[in-house]
Amino acid sequence: MSSPSGDGPYSDAPPLPAAASAVPDAAPAAVEPPGSAVSASAHTAGTRPIPGPRVRRAGRLLPWHPYVQLERLLGWAARLRYPAVSSALAAVALAACGVLILRLVHRQTGTTGLLVGLGLALLPLPFVLGALAWLNQTARVPLRHTLFCLAWGACAATTVAIMANGWASDFLVAHQGSMRGETIGAEFATPLIEESAKGAAMVMLLLPLHRRLRCRAERTCAVLVRRSPAPLRRSVRRLRNAPRLRRHLRPLPYFRPATYHGPHPRGGRRRARSSPRTLAAGVVLGGVTACGFAFTENALYLGRAFTDDQQTRLDGIGLGAPPSLRDFDTTVHTFVLRGLLSPFAHPLFSALTGLGIAISLTTGRRWLARVAAPTGLLLAMALHGVWNAAAGLGTHGFLLVYGMVMVPSFAALVCFAVWARARTARSARHPDHPPRDPAAGRSPRRGTTA
Numbered sequence: 001m002s003s004p005s006g007d008g009p010y011s012d013a014p015p016l017p018a019a020a021s022a023v024p025d026a027a028p029a030a031v032e033p034p035g036s037a038v039s040a041s042a043h044t045a046g047t048r049p050i051p052g053p054r055v056r057r058a059g060r061l062l063p064w065h066p067y068v069q070l071e072r073l074l075g076w077a078a079r080l081r082y083p084a085v086s087s088a089l090a091a092v093a094l095a096a097c098g099v100l101i102l103r104l105v106h107r108q109t110g111t112t113g114l115l116v117g118l119g120l121a122l123l124p125l126p127f128v129l130g131a132l133a134w135l136n137q138t139a140r141v142p143l144r145h146t147l148f149c150l151a152w153g154a155c156a157a158t159t160v161a162i163m164a165n166g167w168a169s170d171f172l173v174a175h176q177g178s179m180r181g182e183t184i185g186a187e188f189a190t191p192l193i194e195e196s197a198k199g200a201a202m203v204m205l206l207l208p209l210h211r212r213l214r215c216r217a218e219r220t221c222a223v224l225v226r227r228s229p230a231p232l233r234r235s236v237r238r239l240r241n242a243p244r245l246r247r248h249l250r251p252l253p254y255f256r257p258a259t260y261h262g263p264h265p266r267g268g269r270r271r272a273r274s275s276p277r278t279l280a281a282g283v284v285l286g287g288v289t290a291c292g293f294a295f296t297e298n299a300l301y302l303g304r305a306f307t308d309d310q311q312t313r314l315d316g317i318g319l320g321a322p323p324s325l326r327d328f329d330t331t332v333h334t335f336v337l338r339g340l341l342s343p344f345a346h347p348l349f350s351a352l353t354g355l356g357i358a359i360s361l362t363t364g365r366r367w368l369a370r371v372a373a374p375t376g377l378l379l380a381m382a383l384h385g386v387w388n389a390a391a392g393l394g395t396h397g398f399l400l401v402y403g404m405v406m407v408p409s410f411a412a413l414v415c416f417a418v419w420a421r422a423r424t425a426r427s428a429r430h431p432d433h434p435p436r437d438p439a440a441g442r443s444p445r446r447g448t449t450a
Helices: 037-044 055-059 066-079 083-121 125-139 143-176 178-206 229-241 279-316 325-341 345-362 366-390 394-429
Strands: 259-263 270-274
Touching: 083 143, 083 279, 083 325, 125 279, 125 394, 143 178, 143 279, 178 279, 178 345, 178 366, 279 325, 279 345, 279 394, 345 366, 345 394, 366 394
Parallel strands: none
Antiparallel strands: 259 270
16 A cells, blocks of 8 residues: 555655655755755665664774674785785794704704704705706796795795604504504605695695685786686786786786697687696696705704714714724715615605696696696605605615606606606797697697696
8 A cells, every 4th residue: 555645655656856756836945064964864865775783883893893803814814915025924934944943953963963964965955956947947937936945845844744743653653552653654644744744835825826816906807727728818818918917916927828829620710729838837846845845854864863873983982983984874874865866756756746736727627627636645645655665675675666666756757847848849939830749630638738
């Protein structure tokens, strides 16, 4: 039921404007000040709904209200998007971890053992980093990211690994016995802890690609890498042509496929393809992180071995006899095992993790994007567990595992690096035509990038 004038509370018709419903010959109303209640009601009557009570705004007046704390937390989190703030926080955190790990190593080795361990652990490091630098000419990872991964592996990952391995070893020994607990810890707990700690650096570097979708002005500034390749290429072209985009919201250059147009294999139209050069970035990031981790771990083991040899020599011979190389058999054995036979062991393990993460970020297949990263991490853990188990098999068992597992795995990684380097060189020489697959006689698949 409605009133005749159409102004009733049950009226179905829309309310008339104030100017149309006013009487023409009526006296003009007095002018009210802009901030008065009458002016506000006259302005909002019939044109917009009257706003209700602001519960959140009233709650913000309290200093310890949950909304106040949430806004403060989000404000501090938003400041981390600035590269200067995030870089400063990362440098301070890594420096603190470096001081802590130096203190932990010094407690187990002593001053002399620490200096000897650092000197011996530094010898194989230039060769491994040189090989990764050669591969980085294909991957084009920025220097700041390589330095972050190197510092993370040497400081943060080793700190987490030493503390977590100690807790896990004590727990397993208390519940499984001495021998069985140490075996389970070396073959299962240690690979799980160390590979997860090293892979966290790559996750921290690549996580902003998934969450930075909008800038502070509510304009779309970045794209998800998990989307299909066609929308990704259109978005990348739009990002390249936009002059006002913020640099920290752009996708990382070494995980952004370079698009070029080539003839369609069936003739006619042209389509864009991705240059195969992005999977090498995951290998470089994982390898550099593992180099830092292996450096600190080798310094710990070599310093501990030198301290034990020195104590054994003092107990058996004394200070009168001159030292010889036979007095430091444990140190020599540890250096040969870690510095000469397996300097690429940890980079090989972490390269599998980085390769899996790179595949999940660059492929156009959803099932492969979901499976690649966990598969790479599981393969790294399995290979690390096999390598740790080989130490308890004796000399013949160790050589068998070294020749049948480690050498073929390292050879496969070297072949991949050479293939990625050659593939990128061919693409650079012929930028207008995508490389053909000689076996199938057509262009490579959409998800194959190196």
